[in-house]
Amino acid sequence: MAKTKKTETETGTGQPVRAGSLFAYAPAPESPAAAGEIATGYGHFIGGEFVDSSGSQALKTVNPATEQVLAEFAQGTEEDVDRAVRAARKAFADWSALPGSERAKYLFRIARIVQERSRELAVLESLDNGKPIRETRDVDLPLVAAHFFYYAGWADKLDFAGWGPNPRPLGVAAQVIPWNFPLLMLAWKIAPALATGNTVVLKPAETTPLTALRFAEICRQAGLPEGVVNIVTGDGRTGAALTAHPDVNKVAFTGSTPVGRAIAKQLAGTRTKLGLELGGKAANIVFDDAPLDQAVEGIVNGIFFNQGHVCCAGSRLLVQESVQDELLDALKRRMGTLRVGDPLDKNTDVGAINSAAQLARITELAAAGEQEGAERWAPECELPGAGYWFRPTLFTGVSQAHRIAREEIFGPVLSVLTFRTPAEAVEKANNTPYGLSAGIWTEKGSRILWMANRLRAGVVWANTFNKFDPTSPFGGYKESGYGREGGRHGLEAYLDV
Amino acid sequence: MSETATRIDIFKTYKLYVGGKFPRSESGRVYEVTDTKGQWLANAPLGTRKDARDAVVAARAAVKGWSGTTAYNRGQVLYRVAEMLQGRREQFAAEVAAAEGVGAKRAAALVDAAVDRWVWYAGWTDKVAQVAGGANPVAGPFFNLSVPEPTGVVGVLAPRAGQGFSLLGLVSVVAPAIATGNTVVVAAAERAPLPALSLGEVLATSDLPGGVVNLLSGRTADIAPTLASHQDVNALDLAGAIDPEGPGAAAALEAAAADTLKRVVRPAADPSAEDWTAAPGTGRLLSFLETKTVWHPMGI
Numbered sequence: 001m002a003k004t005k006k007t008e009t010e011t012g013t014g015q016p017v018r019a020g021s022l023f024a025y026a027p028a029p030e031s032p033a034a035a036g037e038i039a040t041g042y043g044h045f046i047g048g049e050f051v052d053s054s055g056s057q058a059l060k061t062v063n064p065a066t067e068q069v070l071a072e073f074a075q076g077t078e079e080d081v082d083r084a085v086r087a088a089r090k091a092f093a094d095w096s097a098l099p100g101s102e103r104a105k106y107l108f109r110i111a112r113i114v115q116e117r118s119r120e121l122a123v124l125e126s127l128d129n130g131k132p133i134r135e136t137r138d139v140d141l142p143l144v145a146a147h148f149f150y151y152a153g154w155a156d157k158l159d160f161a162g163w164g165p166n167p168r169p170l171g172v173a174a175q176v177i178p179w180n181f182p183l184l185m186l187a188w189k190i191a192p193a194l195a196t197g198n199t200v201v202l203k204p205a206e207t208t209p210l211t212a213l214r215f216a217e218i219c220r221q222a223g224l225p226e227g228v229v230n231i232v233t234g235d236g237r238t239g240a241a242l243t244a245h246p247d248v249n250k251v252a253f254t255g256s257t258p259v260g261r262a263i264a265k266q267l268a269g270t271r272t273k274l275g276l277e278l279g280g281k282a283a284n285i286v287f288d289d290a291p292l293d294q295a296v297e298g299i300v301n302g303i304f305f306n307q308g309h310v311c312c313a314g315s316r317l318l319v320q321e322s323v324q325d326e327l328l329d330a331l332k333r334r335m336g337t338l339r340v341g342d343p344l345d346k347n348t349d350v351g352a353i354n355s356a357a358q359l360a361r362i363t364e365l366a367a368a369g370e371q372e373g374a375e376r377w378a379p380e381c382e383l384p385g386a387g388y389w390f391r392p393t394l395f396t397g398v399s400q401a402h403r404i405a406r407e408e409i410f411g412p413v414l415s416v417l418t419f420r421t422p423a424e425a426v427e428k429a430n431n432t433p434y435g436l437s438a439g440i441w442t443e444k445g446s447r448i449l450w451m452a453n454r455l456r457a458g459v460v461w462a463n464t465f466n467k468f469d470p471t472s473p474f475g476g477y478k479e480s481g482y483g484r485e486g487g488r489h490g491l492e493a494y495l496d497v
Numbered sequence: 498m499s500e501t502a503t504r505i506d507i508f509k510t511y512k513l514y515v516g517g518k519f520p521r522s523e524s525g526r527v528y529e530v531t532d533t534k535g536q537w538l539a540n541a542p543l544g545t546r547k548d549a550r551d552a553v554v555a556a557r558a559a560v561k562g563w564s565g566t567t568a569y570n571r572g573q574v575l576y577r578v579a580e581m582l583q584g585r586r587e588q589f590a591a592e593v594a595a596a597e598g599v600g601a602k603r604a605a606a607l608v609d610a611a612v613d614r615w616v617w618y619a620g621w622t623d624k625v626a627q628v629a630g631g632a633n634p635v636a637g638p639f640f641n642l643s644v645p646e647p648t649g650v651v652g653v654l655a656p657r658a659g660q661g662f663s664l665l666g667l668v669s670v671v672a673p674a675i676a677t678g679n680t681v682v683v684a685a686a687e688r689a690p691l692p693a694l695s696l697g698e699v700l701a702t703s704d705l706p707g708g709v710v711n712l713l714s715g716r717t718a719d720i721a722p723t724l725a726s727h728q729d730v731n732a733l734d735l736a737g738a739i740d741p742e743g744p745g746a747a748a749a750l751e752a753a754a755a756d757t758l759k760r761v762v763r764p765a766a767d768p769s770a771e772d773w774t775a776a777p778g779t780g781r782l783l784s785f786l787e788t789k790t791v792w793h794p795m796g797i
Contacts, residue, residue, distance in 0.1 A: 146636065257758070261755055261758060264751075264754075264755035264758060265752045267751075268747075268748050268749075268750075268751035268754075268755060269746075269748025269751055271763070271766070276758065433757075448793065452789075457789070458787065458788065458789060458790065460789060460790070460791045460792070463793060464639070464794050467637070467639065467792050469633065469635035469636055469637070469641070471634050471636075471641075472635050472641050472792070473643050473788050474790065475788065477789075478731070479757065481758065482758065482760050484788050487633055487643065488631075489643065489788055497780070
């Protein structure tokens with residue numbers, strides 16, 4: 001969420017990296033050195049040790065804000081994956097037999113060490129991912145620590161979680177996570193898996209492996225038994241080898257719907273339990289009685305938070321016709337004040353697009369929006385010369401058939417559609433194969449509940465957006481996947497129930 | 498023998514149950530159903546892919562009304578099904594005995610268990626939301642509530658093996674799905690569909706809205722793949738997918754279901770060893786539910 005910013009119009013020493021000139025901000029960069037030492041090359045973390053890959057291929061991870069290479073890391077081979085799964089299998093017997101109260105202590109330790117090292121992790125995450133330090137510092141890292149702290153407490157209370165006494169873990173969990181919230185997605189996956197007595201092999205995304213590898217160090221500091229957490233890096237080939245490994249009992253995947261579909265197909269006919277958290281095309285619905293200033297903040301947070309690299313992003317704005325002009329004027333004004341630029345600057349609102357490939361996809365879809373007849377608007381703002389950047393953009397005159405209204409853009413691009421009646425809003429909101437999230441803005445309580453009841457989405461934010469909490473189940477309807485992460489519900493994914 | 502002629506029985510024409518009506522198959526064809534010893538029992542409609550698609554249309558049309566009815570009302574309807582089934586105990590006992598090759602006493606006990614299963618699930622309709630949902634104590638000034646909602650249209654492959662599969666097994670897969678507000682399209686056990694087709698007659702007289710339960714007899718290898726790949730089916734219960742290979746095999750159906758990311762309940766590791774008389778637990782009840790979490794700020 002955007003916070004109130006200090007203005008520095010008097011000194012005027014700031015580099016203008018945002019639209020307009022009403023506010024000038026002095027640079028307030030976080031020191032990259034706070035990220036700690038980044039090695040030039042990384043192997044995998046298997047059986048409690050950092051080990052070299054059996055293969056020779058190395059990938060590079062770059063800082064998307066500068067295109068500078070941060071480090072090389074291993075492209076995990078099938079042999080690497082097998083080694084990691086065997087390490088996890090070996091660790092499973094002792095780990096699952098450990099009293100829950102003792103497993104809990106390891107997780108509490110991890111939560112505490114994450115808190116202690118949160119500045120380091122936040123800076124490292126911003127460097128590797130391109131997201132603003134304000135987000136990593138104020139959203140990602142606090143949620144990571146909270147997630148471990150929350151599930152730590154469950155480890156010795158599973159008898160009371162609703163599945164009868166002594167629910168059993170599944171075994172080895174294969175976990176493949178995306179690049180948009182690297183460390184937070186790791187926490188969502190690892191914390192409940194460990195609390196319930198499973199061991200894990202996790203593959204971070206190939207553009208953002210660094211915080212997962214740093215997390216491996218935290219596991220060592222916490223004294224976590226060898227093999228309970230294993231990290232194997234690489235691209236989609238490594239992920240496919242992991243999810244197809246015959247000795248994993250659980251596959252948890254967060255990412256795109258096509259890949260999720262492929263994994264579901266791959267696991268058909270096996271006994272492997274599968275959880276999928278996939279794409280979305282959320283409707284953010286604004287009624288004419290909504291508090292418009294708050295709604296504007298919610299819309300901005302909904303689509304420009306994390307550069308729009310959010311599966312639950314409010315990427316379709318459905319605005320009631322009668323307030324369309326007023327709302328869009330206010331929204332454009334607000335978008336004009338967004339500061340796009342250096343992710344390490346504490347004043348930055350919108351950081352770098354995570355990769356060249358993602359930038360190309362966003363660019364292509366935005367171009368399709370124009371070609372199909374929607375009207376494109378973006379505030380004037382200077383973008384840095386190097387790195388991957390995309391202006392916060394909105395499209396008006398969007399029809400439901402347009403690609404930008406149907407496909408997940410996963411970038412800072414908002415498609416605006418209109419409606420007249422609540423029933424029409426519901427029809428349009430649900431007119432998508434996805435069903436991850438939705439937003440409702442209205443002052444009328446009964447209308448919120450009426451709408452919330454009819455929206456086919458796993459998370460409904462009313463008069464707010466993009467709120468997350470470890471106690472609150474998150475996950476999709478329809479082709480946004482199945483299973484829930486967070487809360488008591490999140491335990492089910494890792495229990496044999 | 499008495500001197501009057503033996504009375505000739507009236508045979509029943511078994512029909513599909515789709516959208517609250519009893520159509521014949523659009524194929525105009527039937528197939529022979531025998532008891533476990535090979536003795537002819539009746540002809541059953543040979544339901545086709547088109548019948549399956551029609552049934553999905555009926556099931557989809559029924560979702561809004563059925564999921565929108567109150568949980569209390571759904572409970573009463575399910576209890577009414579138990580009442581109607583109880584009243585036709587003898588008929589079903591005879592059908593179950595023929596379908597499963599068990600004695601009359603055992604068959605009657607299986608029918609009783611099926612009646613009791615409807616009662617069990619009737620009681621669940623207005624309790625499952627509290628068991629499966631609740632308030633979440635988030636770290637901030639928000640009202641945060643998670644509620645279970647029905648997944649939508651569920652394709653069901655009725656059990657084809659295991660103790661009590663033909664009626665009790667069928668009820669054990671249909672009742673939990675509809676208790677929570679889903680609607681179902683059922684591929685009845687191919688070789689033993691008569692108890693399922695007769696159940697349609699019970700459902701039709703139980704205040705259950707048309708389309709909530711749709712029952713098809715026919716080739717599982719035709720009907721099941723149609724349900725698995727159908728864009729408007731949200732979930733699949735593969736209880737009866739016991740073919741080791743071919744289009745009706747669990748692996749093939751699950752793979753087809755992956756295209757639309759259907760929720761899939763896999764068959765038991767050994768379906769023929771399944772004991773449908775065992776206490777059901779909440780597994781199937783919770784399988785076709787989606788958790789919706791609603792956030793709202795608190796403030797003045």
